Amino acid sequence: MCSSPNWGQLPALAITNVFQHLNHSDRLNASTVCWHWRSVVFQPRFFNRIQFDVAREQNKKNSFFLQKLAHIVSEVNITFDSCNLYDVELTAEILYKLSKSARLLSLSILPKYATLVTPGRFYSEEEWNYILKLFVQPLVTLLNRKNPPLRALDLGCSEILALHASDFLNCTAKPQLLERLAFASVKQDPGHYPLGLIEPPAFEKCTSLRMLSLDYDSLCDEMLQTLQLLPLRQLIVHVHGIDEYHFGLSEDAWASFRTKNPDTELHLTLVCAYEAVDILQTHILRPSMPLTHLKVLFCEKRIEEYRNIMELVMRTEQDPLVMMAWRCKKLQEIILHGYVLDPHNLVGVARLRGQNLQVLEVSGLHLSIPSLMVKPFVEEISVQLGKKWCPLDAKTLPPALRFYPVSDEVRDQYILKYIRKDIME
Numbered sequence: 001m002c003s004s005p006n007w008g009q010l011p012a013l014a015i016t017n018v019f020q021h022l023n024h025s026d027r028l029n030a031s032t033v034c035w036h037w038r039s040v041v042f043q044p045r046f047f048n049r050i051q052f053d054v055a056r057e058q059n060k061k062n063s064f065f066l067q068k069l070a071h072i073v074s075e076v077n078i079t080f081d082s083c084n085l086y087d088v089e090l091t092a093e094i095l096y097k098l099s100k101s102a103r104l105l106s107l108s109i110l111p112k113y114a115t116l117v118t119p120g121r122f123y124s125e126e127e128w129n130y131i132l133k134l135f136v137q138p139l140v141t142l143l144n145r146k147n148p149p150l151r152a153l154d155l156g157c158s159e160i161l162a163l164h165a166s167d168f169l170n171c172t173a174k175p176q177l178l179e180r181l182a183f184a185s186v187k188q189d190p191g192h193y194p195l196g197l198i199e200p201p202a203f204e205k206c207t208s209l210r211m212l213s214l215d216y217d218s219l220c221d222e223m224l225q226t227l228q229l230l231p232l233r234q235l236i237v238h239v240h241g242i243d244e245y246h247f248g249l250s251e252d253a254w255a256s257f258r259t260k261n262p263d264t265e266l267h268l269t270l271v272c273a274y275e276a277v278d279i280l281q282t283h284i285l286r287p288s289m290p291l292t293h294l295k296v297l298f299c300e301k302r303i304e305e306y307r308n309i310m311e312l313v314m315r316t317e318q319d320p321l322v323m324m325a326w327r328c329k330k331l332q333e334i335i336l337h338g339y340v341l342d343p344h345n346l347v348g349v350a351r352l353r354g355q356n357l358q359v360l361e362v363s364g365l366h367l368s369i370p371s372l373m374v375k376p377f378v379e380e381i382s383v384q385l386g387k388k389w390c391p392l393d394a395k396t397l398p399p400a401l402r403f404y405p406v407s408d409e410v411r412d413q414y415i416l417k418y419i420r421k422d423i424m425e
Contacts, residue, residue, distance in 0.1 A: 015040045044072045044103060052094055054080035054087045066097055075106040082111030083409060092134035099138035106152035113412040114186040116160050136164050143172045152180035154423060157416055159185045163196035175205040182423050184213035184238040186415055190272040191241050200226040213423060217243060221253040228260040236267040236422050248283045255288035267293040267422045271415060291328040295335040297415050319345045325352040333359040337401050340364040343377035350384035357385060363392045363401045
């Protein structure tokens, strides 16, 4: 009489061969046969990436990930509530354990808000030491590792972590192998914030860098001259406040950058940059900028302030949005939220860019125009874009885009959602 096979006694090599012929979902289902099969499935070849969603209710899952997967995966994303001290400290523990991984190549730290809560006062010595110990030191350990070297680091637009960007670059053991760096931030107070400047020579050895995000404060002509020597495919720039000592970037510097990097996409995002709107055309935009994506994200101005900003823009001889559409021949995405627009200018943009403009997303048209008069503008824009188009419906706008003040947390969540689309692509 034949006995039934004992699947638990199959050699690990045989089980591995079976697993290699299955997709990820089927492989996980097959691993539930018994303990032996489960133990075989935890191999680097079967797990490339994991995501930690830090929260009390996820503690068991995250502990399992740390025990079974953290040491074998090459890519890790960590999302956490950065306004919750408990979650911040849990995230720091995960970072510490990941810093000992011998296989990790890519790390993304993704706080839900721009603010990172700590026991101390904002930017106090106590807070600085806290961040240094629990967040910066594990990252330094990873970047200082030579075999294998870290290839991608995303700071998740964290303002206080971005202040250490220069330290991260300087401690990198093999900068020539870095491929993606996300150092741009979202400021807690866009009008007043400390500057974390990066010296241009810090990027000279990053000869494999394909994606880089930086704050506009870090850019200068010398920085562009350094970056134009790198194989960048995507340069993402965040504009917040404009420091009075920042001289802007010259047309010659952008022209040289564009010549050396004809395929580089420039993503320009104005993040609650209220003052920058008035000088967008004179101080920031340049004819030779390889601008492909523009996002203007204002999310907390009152309606009267919207009107004031619009009047400032309309008093200029040339609308900066229209001029940008005319000059930037590669422009394919425009997103403007929390910013009231003249539909005449939107029609001008649509005519200039036509079907090359893949995304035109706005949430507000000028309030002085009756709703009945808006329809012809919408129809004309649709014709020019070659597809049906309309502004976002005011009745279904998320809280961050409505005409009343919102909390920093609401603003941050909305802004970060849009910004991270660029970096994750």
